[in-house]
Amino acid sequence: MASRAAGAMIGCSALVIVVAGLVMTALVQVWPLRRLRFLLDSFAILPEWRFFAQASTLGADDLARDTHLIVRDRDAAGRIGGWQPVLSDATRCWHHAIWNPQARVTIVILTLGEDLARVCRQGMVAEIQQSLRYLMVLRCALEAPHDRGVRNRQFAIVHTTGRQARTIGVDFVSAWHRW
Known part of the structure; x- marks a missing residue:
C-alpha cells in the first residue's frame, strides 16, 4: 500500500x-x-520558440538562393538544344510531407553539384572529372530523359537568387559526354 x-x-x-x-x-x-x-532562467533551460525568421527576408535576396542541375543535348547533326532542368519538382502527393525518399536523392545530387562549383572556383579543374562527385552528378544527368537521336549531353550547375526577379548565375559547366 x-x-x-x-x-x-x-x-x-x-x-x-x-x-x-x-x-x-x-x-x-x-x-x-x-x-x-x-x-x-540563467541556465537557459526554458526554450525560446521562433517559428518565423529573425528578420524580414523579403529584402535579403541571398537567403533565397536555389541550386539547379540542368542539361542540354546535341544531336548527330550538331544541333544543340536548350537547357532543361533535371531535378524538377515532380507532382507531389500528400504523403510526401511525411515520407519522400526522392527528396533525399535530390538534395544529395544538388549538394554534390555545389561541391563541384566550389572546387572549380578554387582552381582544381583538372581533378574534377575524376572525382566521385562529378561522376555521380554526371550519372544523374545522363539518366534524365532525352530525345531519340541525341549523341551528347552536357550538364551545368546553376543557381538562382532573389524572390521576385530571379537572377541566374552559372556555377559549373561540364564537358560534352557521349552515351
Whole structure:
C-alpha cells in the first residue's frame, strides 16, 4: 500500500513539473516577459520558440538562393538544344510531407553539384572529372530523359537568387559526354 502511494506521489510530482515547465515555456514566449527570461532562467533551460525568421527576408535576396542541375543535348547533326532542368519538382502527393525518399536523392545530387562549383572556383579543374562527385552528378544527368537521336549531353550547375526577379548565375559547366 505504501509503495502504491509513493508511486502515485512520484507520478503527480512528475506531472506537476511537466505542466509547470510547459506553462513557463509558454509564458517566456510573450514579448514583455521575454526580457525577464534571462533573469529568471540563467541556465537557459526554458526554450525560446521562433517559428518565423529573425528578420524580414523579403529584402535579403541571398537567403533565397536555389541550386539547379540542368542539361542540354546535341544531336548527330550538331544541333544543340536548350537547357532543361533535371531535378524538377515532380507532382507531389500528400504523403510526401511525411515520407519522400526522392527528396533525399535530390538534395544529395544538388549538394554534390555545389561541391563541384566550389572546387572549380578554387582552381582544381583538372581533378574534377575524376572525382566521385562529378561522376555521380554526371550519372544523374545522363539518366534524365532525352530525345531519340541525341549523341551528347552536357550538364551545368546553376543557381538562382532573389524572390521576385530571379537572377541566374552559372556555377559549373561540364564537358560534352557521349552515351
